[in-house]
Amino acid sequence: MNETVTQDKKRIIANLPSDIDQVQTVAKYDVLKYLRSRRLFGIIAIEVLVLVLITALPPLLGDQYPTNADAFINRYANFSSILVVIGATLFAGDAIVSEFQERTGYLLFPSPVKRSSLLVGKFIASVGAMFVVLVIYYGAALVLGLAITGAFSTLGAESMLLAMLYSVAALAVGYLISSVMKGSTGSLILTFALFLFIFSIISGVLTISNVNPWFILSFAGNTILDITVSPYPSGGSTGASVRGMSITNYVPDVGTSIAVMIVYAAIALGMAYYFFQRREMAA
């Protein structure tokens, strides 16, 4: 009997697609989700609006464009971390929890596909969508910079790469939140609030306490803007004080921040997998 089982098992495995093939399938249909649910077009519409505003407002307000390409791109890089937060919310905030809450898991989970393949496929789709958003945004900004200042901003390109890395970490954190939360709305709100408020508040409190918040993801994300400043800004005392204690202006170190983003991405995604793997369709 055991021999029959082994033979049957071998035959079944031979007909199954590999995990990598299944990851591609899941990613393909999740990209279709972003396209058809208009999330991707929605965020692209936001960035186009921002591009138009940043480009059109200075001349309308009688302001001159910077003549330096890096200084020009600095204005655009200022918004890119917010773009990443919006992307992380839209592409990752409910990626896992919606399968449970909206009951699509009843369709997907009895299929012969590992949860790890589902997670990786979805994550790749999210990263792909996020990269499209960032490439369009930075691409337009760099082309505008080239047209207006006559020079290509290398620091702008570096800023884009940092924004991409930051987005991978932010999406991974979004997936972690999505894998533990019970409802999509709560997951979306928490993802958005975490990056926009909670991390900022923690960084602020640490800064006031004269503790360098280098390990906070959004603080590491400040490198996206800082790298467009030449020379790279250095930290130091701001001259301000709280109750007689001087406040230090901490500036993230690029190397450390890259490491922080990678560690956040790896740990958050690993934890997301752990919770997703254990999660049951109980209700």
Next chain:
Amino acid sequence: MVEPIVIEHLTKEFNGFKAVDDLNLIVKKGTFMGFLGPNGAGKTTSIKVLTNLLKATSGSATLNGIDVTRDPKEALAQIGAVVETPEFYPYLTPNETLSYMGELRGMTTEDIRSRSKDVLETVKMTEWADKRIGKFSKGMKQRIAIAQAIIHEPTIVILDEPTSGLDPRGMFEVREILVELKKQDYTVFMSSHLLNEVQDVCDEVALINRGKLLKSGPVQELVASNDLRRLEIKVKQKVTPETVGMISKFDNVSELEPAGESILVLSMKGGDDAQIALLKELLGMKLDVISFKESGVALENLYMSLIKESK
């Protein structure tokens, strides 16, 4: 020979509550087995363990000889399942949904195309094949759910209350599909609490209550083994408390209750002979019997008696 579904000592606990309690069950190849039990009996929980939606606390469940907890990907390769009422990705059409499920199961593009056409015909959804599912009714979604469960021609089909929540027309349509499945070479394991549905389409039945298996076997054998019958008797006279009192004293009669001015409903043991004897007794009481018939389906009587015994 490896049986398609083997459940051994399966237990599933939720915070100390045993939803499934040491369940043992075998579904033989080619059978259409009904899995019966009242709400909360453990049917859906058992099916969720079988389809890897829940992890067993202890025991095992194998599909075609492969443990679903240890090797879920391999175990689920040859099954198709409709658990509860699944929701679909609203932005996909039935054809796209079938492609997604087919691709995950390793079907080729050509196979998916031809099988999609076949299964959509089987579930009568051909004309909706390229419309987005978002606004489909529950009945239409249930038919698509069945279509995705059979697109890859699995050896085992697991259905969890497939007609639950549907309107009468939807129920009728899904039952037609079940009859169609029965004609094909599938091993089907279907939970339900609609006894007439199970009696109509199932070869075998397993009865479960409080997570424990009460009885299983071929429907006809189980029905024949049950000598408890539910009878409805209509008489011309008004039924008085005295009449009720007298009949309730007859041998083998239990659960006697009036169901209207001149109708009595009762349970009785003893098979055909006891039924004949009861009719004679009633006539002997000078009651004008208008009708004397078994009420409910045979399986329902068995089900009710077993559920009562298990309490």
